Amino acid sequence: MRRITLAFVxxxxxxxxxxxxxxxVIDNILRGHILPRFDxxxxxxxGLDDAAARDCAPTSPELRxxxxxxxxxxxxxxxxxxGPTELEDRAFGLAFWPDSRGATPRALAALIANExxxxxxxxxxxxxxxxxxxxxxxxxxxxxxxxxxxGDASYHCALVQTIAADIASTSQAIWDDWRMDYAVTLKKxxxxxxxxxxxxxxxxxFKTLTTGLQFTSEARLGRPLGTFDRPRPNRSEARRxxxxxxxxxxxxxxxxxxxxxxSSNDPDLKKELNMRFAAEQDKLEILxxxxxxxxxxxxxxxxxxxxxxxxxAIRKTVRERLGPKLGVAAGFNALDGD
Amino acid sequence: xxxELVLQVTGRRQFLGGLLxxxxxxxxxxxxxxxxxxxxxxxxxxxxxxxxxxGNGLDIRFEVPxxxxxxAAAAHPTRPTAVAFARRPGTFALVLDCVSGTRLxxxxxxxxxxxxxxxxxxxxGNLLYTTENAFDAGRGVIGVWNARDGYARVAEWPSGGIGPxxxxxxxGSEVLVVAxxxxxxxxxxxxxxxxxxxxxxxxxxxxxxxxIDVAEPPKELRKNSIRHISVDPLGNVAFGMQWQGDGxxxxxxxxxxxxxxxxxxxxPEDAIRxxxxxxxxxAHSKDRQTIAVTSPRGGQVQxxxxxxxxxxxxxxxxxxxxxxxxAEGFSVTSGTGELINITxxxxxxxxxxxxxxxxxxxxx
Numbered sequence: 216m217r218r219i220t221l222a223f224v225x226x227x228x229x230x231x232x233x234x235x236x237x238x239x240v241i242d243n244i245l246r247g248h249i250l251p252r253f254d255x256x257x258x259x260x261x262g263l264d265d266a267a268a269r270d271c272a273p274t275s276p277e278l279r280x281x282x283x284x285x286x287x288x289x290x291x292x293x294x295x296x297x298g299p300t301e302l303e304d305r306a307f308g309l310a311f312w313p314d315s316r317g318a319t320p321r322a323l324a325a326l327i328a329n330e331x332x333x334x335x336x337x338x339x340x341x342x343x344x345x346x347x348x349x350x351x352x353x354x355x356x357x358x359x360x361x362x363x364x365x366g367d368a369s370y371h372c373a374l375v376q377t378i379a380a381d382i383a384s385t386s387q388a389i390w391d392d393w394r395m396d397y398a399v400t401l402k403k404x405x406x407x408x409x410x411x412x413x414x415x416x417x418x419x420x421f422k423t424l425t426t427g428l429q430f431t432s433e434a435r436l437g438r439p440l441g442t443f444d445r446p447r448p449n450r451s452e453a454r455r456x457x458x459x460x461x462x463x464x465x466x467x468x469x470x471x472x473x474x475x476x477x478s479s480n481d482p483d484l485k486k487e488l489n490m491r492f493a494a495e496q497d498k499l500e501i502l503x504x505x506x507x508x509x510x511x512x513x514x515x516x517x518x519x520x521x522x523x524x525x526x527x528a529i530r531k532t533v534r535e536r537l538g539p540k541l542g543v544a545a546g547f548n549a550l551d552g553d
Numbered sequence: 554x555x556x557e558l559v560l561q562v563t564g565r566r567q568f569l570g571g572l573l574x575x576x577x578x579x580x581x582x583x584x585x586x587x588x589x590x591x592x593x594x595x596x597x598x599x600x601x602x603x604x605x606x607x608g609n610g611l612d613i614r615f616e617v618p619x620x621x622x623x624x625a626a627a628a629h630p631t632r633p634t635a636v637a638f639a640r641r642p643g644t645f646a647l648v649l650d651c652v653s654g655t656r657l658x659x660x661x662x663x664x665x666x667x668x669x670x671x672x673x674x675x676x677x678g679n680l681l682y683t684t685e686n687a688f689d690a691g692r693g694v695i696g697v698w699n700a701r702d703g704y705a706r707v708a709e710w711p712s713g714g715i716g717p718x719x720x721x722x723x724x725g726s727e728v729l730v731v732a733x734x735x736x737x738x739x740x741x742x743x744x745x746x747x748x749x750x751x752x753x754x755x756x757x758x759x760x761x762x763x764x765i766d767v768a769e770p771p772k773e774l775r776k777n778s779i780r781h782i783s784v785d786p787l788g789n790v791a792f793g794m795q796w797q798g799d800g801x802x803x804x805x806x807x808x809x810x811x812x813x814x815x816x817x818x819x820x821p822e823d824a825i826r827x828x829x830x831x832x833x834x835x836a837h838s839k840d841r842q843t844i845a846v847t848s849p850r851g852g853q854v855q856x857x858x859x860x861x862x863x864x865x866x867x868x869x870x871x872x873x874x875x876x877x878x879x880a881e882g883f884s885v886t887s888g889t890g891e892l893i894n895i896t897x898x899x900x901x902x903x904x905x906x907x908x909x910x911x912x913x914x915x916x917x
Contacts, residue, residue, distance in 0.1 A: 301799035307750040315739055315747050316691060345750050409800065411826070433743035441741050450741075544829075546872025547596060547888030547909040548849035552795075552833055553624060553641055553670060553718075553780075 221254040236480055237413035238402075244420055244476045245401055250393060252292035252469070253299075257390035259288040260383040267379035271372035273356060273363040278375075279456075282357060285382065286350050286458065290465040294427030294473070297419055298400065299392035305385050308341060309349040312452060313434050318346035320355055320362060326374065327366035335373045337380035349385075351453065353378045358455035417541045420477055425538075427470045428530040435463050436523040439507040446510040454506040460499060467496055467526075478537055488537075491529050498522050583917055586633035586651035587614035591877050592915045593886055594623030594637060595908035603908075604637040606651055606917075611884065611892040611904040617654040619647065624670025625719075625913040629700070630678045635917075636660070638683070642667040642740045646683065648704055658704040665689055666696070667740060670912075671719045674700070675727055680707075682729055684717040691737045691747070693717035695729065695759065713757025713764045715748070721784045723758075723811075728765070730790050730811075731757045734778040736797070749797050754779040756790060758811055768815050774803060783844065785837045789859070791844045793832030802830045806846050806857055818844075818857045820864035827851045827867060833874040834913055838882060843897045845883045849874045854885055856897045866898045875914030886910035 259281075266281035273279075289309055300306035311319060322344050326334045333343055340348065355362040356375050365371065404410040410419070434452070439459070441447035451459040471492035478485040502509070502518055509515030538545045583589070589606025595616075596602055602622050606614040624640040633651040644667050646660040662668055662685060669684040681704065683696040693712030698704045714733025721730055735754030737747040746752075753775050758766035770777060776798035783791045790809045796802030804817040805828050829850035836845050843865065844857045849872045856865040870893060875886035882896035888909045894902035 297799055304750045311750075313742060313745070313747055315737070315742075411823075429743075430745060433745040437742045437745070447741065544850055544852055544872065546849055548833060548872050548874035548912060549852075549888070552831060552849060552874070553912055 221250060237417055240476060240479060241401055241413055241416050241420075243479070244473070245398055248469075248472055248476060249295055250398060252288070252295065253386075253390045253393045256285075256288040256292050256386045257383075259285040260379075260386040264376075264379045264383035267376045271375045273358070273371075273375070279357060282350075282353060282379075283456070283458070285386075286354075286453070286456075287461075287465060289350055289386075290462045291469050294423045294430075294466065294469055296423065296426070298397045299389045302388075302392065303341075304345060305389055307345045307349075308385050309382060310351060311345050311349055312351045313438055313450070314346060314351065318344070319352050320359065322347035323352055323355055323362055323374075324365065327362075327370060330367060330370045334370065334377055337377045337384070340377050340381040341385070348378065348381055350382065353382070354453055354456050414542050417477065418543055420473065421533075421538060421541050421543055424470055424473050424477065425530060425533055427466060427473075428526055428533065431463055431466050431470075432523050432526040432530065435459070435466070436507070436519060436526070439510045440516070440519060440523065441510070443516070446516065448506065448508045448510050451507045451510075457505040459506045460502070460504055463522075464496065464499055467492055467499070471496075474533065474537070477541070481537075481540065484536055488529065488532070491525070491532070495522060495525055495529070498525070581633055581652050582631065583628075583633045583651070589614040589651065589917055590879075591884065592626040592628060592635050592637075592651075592917060593875050593913065594619060594626065594911040596622070596911065598907050604635065604647075604649060605908070606635075607884075607892065607914075609880075611894065611902065613906065613908075615651060615654060617649050617651070620645070623911055625672075626915045627672040627674055627681065628915060628917040630674055630676065632678065634700075635915075636672055636681060638668050638670045638672060640911075641669050641744075642686070642688075642738070643670070644668065646672070648700075660696075660698060660704050660706075662696070663706065663709075666694065669716070669718045673720045673722045673729065676722065676725075682720055682722075684712065684720050684731065685709075686716065686738065688739045691715060691739075693731075693733055695720065695731065697762075708762065710759060710762040711764065713759060713767055714753070714755045716754075716778070717757075719781045721782050721790075723784055723788045724786045726788070727760060728811075729759045730782060730784060731759060732779045732782045732792060733757055734780050734795075735775070736778055746797065749776065752776060752778070752797065754794075756782070756792065756809055756815070766811050768809055768811075768813075770815055774817075777802065777804070779807075781832065781835045783835045783837045785841045785859075787841070789837075789841070791835055791837055791859070793835035793846050795832060796830035801826055802828070805830070805832045805848075806835070806844065806855075808844070808859065808862070816862065818862050818864070820855070820857070824855065824864050824867055827853050828855065834876045836876045836878055836883060836914075838897070839878045839880070843882070845876050845885070845895070845897075847873045847876050847885060849888065854883075854895060856883075856895075868895060868900060870900075874912045875910055877914040877916045884914060886914050 263281045263285040266278045410416045438450040474488045591607040602619040603616040605616045608614045622640045627636045638646045644662040648658040666685045672683040681698040685694045695710040697708035699707045716734035716736040717731045718734045719732040735752040756768045777794040781793040806818040828848040831850045832846045834847045852871045854868045872888035890906045892904040
């Protein structure tokens with residue numbers, strides 16, 4: 216079947232008519248930010264599925280390249296955690312991380328040791344533990360010294376193909392829901408609808424920004440940082456494929472874009488956020504530490520700590536200055552509940 | 554006003570001190586602390602943190618400094634002693650003499666544990682129970698401390714789940730009820746929630762370290778973190794939840810009685826939406842007829858009828874969070890400095906302070 220392109224979806228999608236400001240911002244975020252990201256995710260994960268079908272060897276350059284492109288597409292969309300990504304825990308099925316108790320390698324090792332038939336069943340693979348699904352599980356099979364060669368070669372190959380196919384079908388389901396249903400949901404607000412007002416939609420967008428910043432600061436940077444006395448470089452996200460720093464960069468790029476669109480009615484705030492995001496992107500580039508191995512060295516550690524603090528400072532600004540404009544309570548208890 | 558009251562308390566302490574030295578009087582009681590009926594942690598305008606005693610007239614009876622942001626407190630059943638807990642993932646709790654404002658003891662979590670911010674005393678006040686995270690294993694535990702021996706840690710019990718947040722004692726018994734919120738966190742990753750797809754909150758009943766009963770939500774409500782509890786004199790437990798799933802929360806308030814299934818309160822969809830998926834505090838009224846819940850994110854106080862299980866009324870109060878029973882209904886506090894009396898249906902008294910009241914208002 217011919218693939219329905221993003222351009223076609225956008226063409227079908229009604230242009231906001233006599234819309235108010237909020238409506239225009241939503242339209243802009245939908246067309247310019249959300250739909251392109253989930254379209255890219257569906258395209259790139261199909262590419263991953265195809266590449267795995269052609270060559271399942273963990274060291275295959277084509278497979279690894281396709282994996283990288285698909286993972287990039289996911290990280291660029293991964294802050295958009297509402298609606299289609301949350302149905303049936305799809306986002307968790309694509310990305311189970313942080314895995315603080317090592318569930319992913321344990322679940323994969325068990326599948327391989329038992330040559331569990333579900334590892335050969337792409338259509339049923341969504342039934343396994345989410346720890347054994349998605350990009351982080353596939354990373355173990357492609358890059359982990361032990362798991363990339365574990366077990367019977369033909370089973371390992373099938374498992375790689377199955378996980379790739381499961382990633383592709385989950386991503387396709389997210390995209391299908393967005394283009395056939397949820398894009399309209401964001402536009403069709405009112406009594407009895409999922410979103411009662413445009414403000415509620417903007418608040419949902421705002422939440423993707425604040426939780427995205429929090430996740431990058433606390434998990435992507437916080438996990439490897441650990442404590443000064445006990446840095447944990449082995450906890451860096453996707454360190455085996457050396458993607459840790461890349462994920463922070465991709466996430467900052469997405470969040471910078473979302474922040475600009477959300478603050479479009481406040482040029483001063485928009486400019487300030489833009490500059491501060493850009494400064495973080497520069498810091499990350501200068502750091503040039505793909506896996507944040509530098510957390511264990513006092514000098515480079517300091518730079519990673521500064522990066523984390525600056526991202527927290529952006530989050531504070533976003534919550535205190537952008538939030539109230541969108542009707543998000545920023546009180547002492549509202550901000551830091553427990 | 555605050556200064557005056559502190560001086561008043563200090564004067565009283567000197568008076569008492571003299572009497573105590575002469576061994577002429579019984580041990581001090583809560584009335585010696587200026588008879589506060591509530592305790593609450595707060596942030597002062599100068600950026601420092603305090604624990605305050607609050608009187609019937611919503612006046613501040615005392616304030617004692619805290620080294621960092623507090624969360625909830627536990628009042629000793631007889632002595633004017635309060636334990637102020639650090640906010641998650643803090644590792645300290647201070648035992649404070651509410652008459653003199655002096656620190657009687659400091660509780661430090663053992664290695665690999667942090668407090669969640671709530672605690673409860675045994676009926677005789679000899680033991681203090683605290684909710685804690687054994688974070689490397691991701692297990693919830695109840696710390697047991699001996700109040701008669703300088704609050705030495707004497708035992709540690711499994712909490713019956715992950716993320717035990719609130720704990721209360723069932724009146725007339727030594728049974729503890731624990732709200733295991735179900736959410737796994739680790740101090741290395743701040744407040745990042747590590748297990749949302751597999752979270753499974755519950756109410757656990759614990760007696761002398763034994764898990765004697767557990768109530769779990771049905772599968773479709775497992776992303777509803779059971780976070781705060783209130784217990785009435787008959788052992789009816791009211792619980793407030795925080796929704797971690799997508800979209801609107803199906804319910805945010807429930808009731809439970811040991812041995813029965815969890816029961817969820819009914820409210821119109823718009824009223825639930827107004828709470829923004831978040832209940833910050835919960836309390837029973839003194840007559841047990843009403844439950845009040847607060848949502849700072851929604852700026853709402855809602856009351857529910859414990860018999861009909863239905864919403865009674867919603868009141869808008871910005872950044873409201875602390876709630877405790879009062880003679881006429883409830884008293885609530887807000888991060889904007891307000892202390893407000895409400896009945897099940899309306900506000901009727903208000904005191905504005907320069908303090909940002911923290912999450913919980915605790916009855917002494």
